[in-house]
Amino acid sequence: MTGSALLALVALATVFGAHGLSRARWTWRTPRIAIGLWQALGLGWGVATIGTLLGVALLPYQRGIASGLPSMVSDNAARLDAVHMAALLAAVALTFVLLTMLATAVFRVVRARRRHRALLALVARGDSAAPDALVLDHPGAAAYCVPGVRSSKVVVSAGTLALLDDKELAAVLAHERAHARERHDLVLLPFYSLRQVFPQIRLVGRCLDAVELLIEMAADDRARRHRPAKELATALLRFAAARPGPAPSGTLGVAAADDIPVLARVNRLLRPEPQPRRIRFAATLAIPVLVAVPALLWALPL
Amino acid sequence: MDAVKGLGELERTVMEVCWAREEASLAPATARDVSRALAGERDLAHTTVMTVLDRLAKKGFLDRERDGRAWRYRPVASREGYVTELMLGALDETGDRDAALAHFVRSVSQDEIDVIRQALAEVTLEPPA
Numbered sequence: 001m002t003g004s005a006l007l008a009l010v011a012l013a014t015v016f017g018a019h020g021l022s023r024a025r026w027t028w029r030t031p032r033i034a035i036g037l038w039q040a041l042g043l044g045w046g047v048a049t050i051g052t053l054l055g056v057a058l059l060p061y062q063r064g065i066a067s068g069l070p071s072m073v074s075d076n077a078a079r080l081d082a083v084h085m086a087a088l089l090a091a092v093a094l095t096f097v098l099l100t101m102l103a104t105a106v107f108r109v110v111r112a113r114r115r116h117r118a119l120l121a122l123v124a125r126g127d128s129a130a131p132d133a134l135v136l137d138h139p140g141a142a143a144y145c146v147p148g149v150r151s152s153k154v155v156v157s158a159g160t161l162a163l164l165d166d167k168e169l170a171a172v173l174a175h176e177r178a179h180a181r182e183r184h185d186l187v188l189l190p191f192y193s194l195r196q197v198f199p200q201i202r203l204v205g206r207c208l209d210a211v212e213l214l215i216e217m218a219a220d221d222r223a224r225r226h227r228p229a230k231e232l233a234t235a236l237l238r239f240a241a242a243r244p245g246p247a248p249s250g251t252l253g254v255a256a257a258d259d260i261p262v263l264a265r266v267n268r269l270l271r272p273e274p275q276p277r278r279i280r281f282a283a284t285l286a287i288p289v290l291v292a293v294p295a296l297l298w299a300l301p302l
Numbered sequence: 303m304d305a306v307k308g309l310g311e312l313e314r315t316v317m318e319v320c321w322a323r324e325e326a327s328l329a330p331a332t333a334r335d336v337s338r339a340l341a342g343e344r345d346l347a348h349t350t351v352m353t354v355l356d357r358l359a360k361k362g363f364l365d366r367e368r369d370g371r372a373w374r375y376r377p378v379a380s381r382e383g384y385v386t387e388l389m390l391g392a393l394d395e396t397g398d399r400d401a402a403l404a405h406f407v408r409s410v411s412q413d414e415i416d417v418i419r420q421a422l423a424e425v426t427l428e429p430p431a
Contacts, residue, residue, distance in 0.1 A: 116391065118361060121310045123384045138385050142392040157389065185367050230425070237422035241415065243393070260414045263421060299314070 003064050003302030004055030010294050011048035014041050014201070017290075022206040028268055029275040031217035033283045035187060038211050040290035042190060046098060048294040055090035057084045062299040097197055105193035106255060109185070116146055130162050133173055141242040145176040152180030163242055171227040178222035184215045213261050220265055229269040236266050238253035308364070315340065316354045317363060320377045330376035332369065 018041055021027065027034035053063060060079035063137035080088065098244070124134035133154040136142070142157040155175040156169070164172065179185070191208045198204045223232050240262040319339045323331050331339075333352045340346060355375050358364045364375040379387075 053431060112391075116388065119384045119388055122314050122363065123381055123388070132411075136385055136388055137391075138389045140389055142389055144392045155388075155392065156416060157392070234422065234425055237418055237425060240418045241422055256314060262418065266425070 001059065001302075003107050003297050003300060004052055004059065006302070007048045007051040007055055007294060007297050010297065011045060011052055014045035014048060016289070017041050018045070018207050019203060022203065022210045026279055027210075027214060027234050027273070028217055028264065028278055029273055030283070031214040031221065033275075033280065033287075034037050034214050035211065035218060036287045037283055037290075038191070038207070038214070039187065040287040041168075042194065042207075044290040044294050047264050047291070047298065050091050050095055051294055051298050053087045053094065054298075057088035057091060060084060067299045082278070098194075100189060101197045102193045105189055105196060109189065113146055113148065117148070117153070120146070120155065120288075124155065127161065129166075130169060130173060133176075135161065141239055143172050143176055145179045147183060147185040154180065159242070160239075161240055164235050167227070167231045168238065169233035171223055172235050172239075174223035175219045175232060178219040179215070182218065182222070184219065187215060189210065213264070216261070217265060217268065220269060222236045224269065229272070233269040236262055309357075312346075312350070312354050313358055315344075316351065316358065317377065317381075320364065320375055321381050324377055324380070330367070330374035332372045332374055334372070336375075 018038075021034070021037065021041065024034075027037070054065050054069075057080065058065060058072060060081075061068040061071045063071060067095055077085070077088070120136075124136055127133075127135040129135075133156050136155060136157045138157045139159045139162075140157055141159045141163050142155070143160050144153065146153045154173055157174070160172070161169065188208075188211065191204075191211050195204050195208050206292055220232060316336055320331050322339075323329075323335070328386050333348060333355055336355065337346060337348055337351045340351070355364065355366075355373070359366050359375065363378055365378055366375050367375045368374075
């Protein structure tokens with residue numbers, strides 16, 4: 001009983017944690033730690049939620065999850081009544097849906113990338129202005145990376161070459177190479193698939209937005225190691241100014257500059273703020289704790 | 303690795319021949335047409351050209367139809383069509399936001415553009431530090 005209650009508490013805490021973290025700004029000072037925190041939060045939520053359901057299902061065995069499961073298997077779940085059975089089914093269903101959607105997301109991404117690479121091979125060209133990158137003959141401004149296991153490709157459009165000067169272009173290429181090197185696509189994948197599972201839940205969408213922004217900031221930070229921050233900042237602004245969206249966003253007016261993700265990135269590039277050591281320490285410590293606590297509650301015979 | 307790269311380059315060259323024929327309003331290419339068109343820049347075995355055409359058809363980049371004993375190959379889409387497809391994916395306008403690509407900057411709304419233009423003016427006017 002205690003174990004299930006504690007797991008439910010942890011599950012609830014991760015939801016509130018995600019809520020808070022999706023609105024937090026301090027995370028922007030150390031995007032890498034924040035990304036780790038998001039991953040731990042996601043994993044902790046999954047383990048705790050499934051654990052809660054399993055724990056309720058296994059209550060009749062009074063031995064927690066890790067020892068309760070074998071007991072249930074050995075007596076063919078004879079002690080489960082309707083409520084416990086419902087909890088068991090819910091646990092199995094949730095696990096199944098989460099894993100299947102993740103696999104589907106992987107499959108879709110792999111397929112889309114294969115198509116993308118095949119097309120690039122046919123129509124993209126090399127250009128001395130952007131060494132190690134592929135160039136698409138299109139006037140629009142675009143720069144992106146197609147991540148891959150063996151070879152990642154950085155792609156820019158002809159419009160980008162026209163828009164940016166040499167230094168800005170070098171900063172953009174460094175940013176994109178950082179995505180490829182740090183495999184940020186793999187970080188995004190579980191959050192992307194979680195949004196596929198719960199498309200109506202706005203919190204999940206906000207989590208994805210937050211992680212995406214943090215990933216861009218992490219790539220900005222790496223690019224800044226090799227190039228002056230101002231070059232990347234002006235490149236970001238030129239890009240954003242060259243790419244007005246197809247329609248106004250739903251937001252009514254702009255409250256603060258930092259509400260526009262690209263301006264938040266520019267501001268932290270031009271005026272970086274150090275993360276107070278206390279916060280850095282606490283956030284780093286929270287990462288293993290968020291994973292270990294629910295795992296421990298699975299193992300204990302509570 | 304080199305062989306793979308060579309094949310990719312070949313596919314591209316062959317596609318370019320097919321696109322050029324379509325632009326010139328010529329009949330869809332046979333393997334012989336492609337061989338002939340490439341004869342000047344590179345001499346390829348006829349079987350190689352047939353293999354490449356076959357691969358491109360299997361990948362869905364060429365449609366083929368019988369013409370007597372030969373196949374005639376027609377590009378499924380134009381070069382510009384493919385560039386546009388790639389750009390739409392890159393610009394995140396396919397409506398299906400996915401994790402296949404990492405985008406440098408997402409599109410911003412009209413109401414945000416002015417703020418960004420102003421920031422750009424400020425940053426570029428600042429004397430270099």
